[in-house]
Amino acid sequence: MPRILVIIPAYNEEPVVGNVVRAIFRHRSDVDVLVVNDGSQDRTAEVAAQAGARVVTLPVNLGIGGAMQTGYRYAAQFGYDIAVQLDADGQHDPADLDRVLGPLLAGEPVDMVVGSRYVERTSYRSTAFRRLGMVILAAVVRLILGYPVKDTTSGYRAVNRRVIELFAHWYPTDYPEPEAIVYLHRNGYRIREVAVAMREREAGRSSITPFRSVYYMVKVLLGMLMNTLRSGNHAQPLVHRGEEP
Amino acid sequence: MSLQLYAVTIAFSLFFIFFVIELVRRGALREQYSLLWLGVGLVMLVFSASSRLLQWVAHAFGVYYAPSLLFLFGLICAFVLLLHVTVVISRLTDRVIRLTQELGITQMRLAELEHRVHAAVRQPPRDAGDLVPPAAAGTHAREPGVCGQAAASDGGARRAGGDNP
Numbered sequence: 001m002p003r004i005l006v007i008i009p010a011y012n013e014e015p016v017v018g019n020v021v022r023a024i025f026r027h028r029s030d031v032d033v034l035v036v037n038d039g040s041q042d043r044t045a046e047v048a049a050q051a052g053a054r055v056v057t058l059p060v061n062l063g064i065g066g067a068m069q070t071g072y073r074y075a076a077q078f079g080y081d082i083a084v085q086l087d088a089d090g091q092h093d094p095a096d097l098d099r100v101l102g103p104l105l106a107g108e109p110v111d112m113v114v115g116s117r118y119v120e121r122t123s124y125r126s127t128a129f130r131r132l133g134m135v136i137l138a139a140v141v142r143l144i145l146g147y148p149v150k151d152t153t154s155g156y157r158a159v160n161r162r163v164i165e166l167f168a169h170w171y172p173t174d175y176p177e178p179e180a181i182v183y184l185h186r187n188g189y190r191i192r193e194v195a196v197a198m199r200e201r202e203a204g205r206s207s208i209t210p211f212r213s214v215y216y217m218v219k220v221l222l223g224m225l226m227n228t229l230r231s232g233n234h235a236q237p238l239v240h241r242g243e244e245p
Numbered sequence: 246m247s248l249q250l251y252a253v254t255i256a257f258s259l260f261f262i263f264f265v266i267e268l269v270r271r272g273a274l275r276e277q278y279s280l281l282w283l284g285v286g287l288v289m290l291v292f293s294a295s296s297r298l299l300q301w302v303a304h305a306f307g308v309y310y311a312p313s314l315l316f317l318f319g320l321i322c323a324f325v326l327l328l329h330v331t332v333v334i335s336r337l338t339d340r341v342i343r344l345t346q347e348l349g350i351t352q353m354r355l356a357e358l359e360h361r362v363h364a365a366v367r368q369p370p371r372d373a374g375d376l377v378p379p380a381a382a383g384t385h386a387r388e389p390g391v392c393g394q395a396a397a398s399d400g401g402a403r404r405a406g407g408d409n410p
Contacts, residue, residue: 054351054353055353056349056352056353057349057352058345058346058348058349059345059348059349060341060345062342062345062346066342066346068344068352069342069346070346073350074350075348077350103373110336173333173342185266197344
């Protein structure tokens with residue numbers, strides 16, 4: 001039975017993080033849940049711990065990339081076989097865990113599964129501005145990969161042990177999802193998309209305001225470009241132990 | 246160039262060099278970063294000691310107004326130093342992130358360990374409870390044993406009676 005860790009980075013998500021953790025345990029009782037409390041000022045850590053999650057509290061705010069990598073480092077240190085990342089704000093439905101985990105648990109030749117909003121028709125809607133950004137990102141990712149990934153910004157993902165070790169070693173900062181896809185592809189890992197439902201955020205605002213999203217867009221594009229320029233360099237220190245399920 | 250200005254520029258250059266050395270001596274500036282500043286100070290000293298050198302270099306580069314060459318050098322030095330500083334900051338940022346992550350994980354493991362140790366200490370073994378004197382010195386001496394056992398046996402096992410007869 002593979003050991004599965006669900007990683008939830010959380011910054012000031014006190015109103016919702018408890019429900020998310022409980023919902024995960026309702027749908028899958030065989031997973032461990034790790035909430036990475038990214039220097040929150042509210043009671044995120046207590047609420048998450050009461051719901052049954054293990055909680056790592058970062059003494060200062062690192063941002064989404066640094067917090068997520070904390071989860072991967074934890075998973076690497078404690079020998080987890082599969083790690084799932086999921087947002088704390090409730091837009092990722094824990095009912096889809098089986099779909100995201102499915103290909104990895106079935107031993108299919110895939111290293112990362114992305115829970116995508118657009119693979120099939122789901123009820124998810126987004127603002128025009130964000131959609132434009134996603135379309136541009138998707139186009140660039142398609143250009144680099146040679147095949148389409150419809151939802152490059154989805155933070156609902158499952159990875160196997162090899163990717164856990166890779167991410168523990170290197171993970172992009174700030175707005176990491178599209179860059180992580182390109183990074184994995186350039187290092188020869190296989191990516192699969194499955195359809196998941198996305199819900200409206202239960203509470204809180206998206207951390208990405210219009211002004212910052214332009215900055216992130218430029219930064220992500222630069223990051224992906226840099227990834228293509230140094231392809232393979234990062235893969236060298238990784239030890240392939242043949243632990244793939 | 247007037248003698249006073251000559252003296253002032255040399256004095257300033259010397260002061261600058263000694264100030265950098267003093268910073269390193271006091272540990273306020275690391276040796277590796279002081280090298281660049283010492284280089285800047287030496288260049289300043291050389292050019293203020295000999296205005297003819299500046300003229301000669303300006304002539305060699307085809308610069309009409311010699312002091313403008315100083316501005317160019319100054320600007321280039323400033324840019325190189327700034328680039329150097331941002332490289333250093335990037336490296337520091339990576340390290341701070343890594344350390345913060347490890348600190349967070351380590352603190353969690355420490356808290357769990359403490360929790361388990363406390364749980365083990367609060368539950369004295371039932372059969373040996375009246376044999377163990379509740380003296381403060383006694384608990385103090387037993388702590389390492391409890392600690393090791395809690396870590397080894399998940400904190401649930403009872404302590405051996407022979408520990409403290």
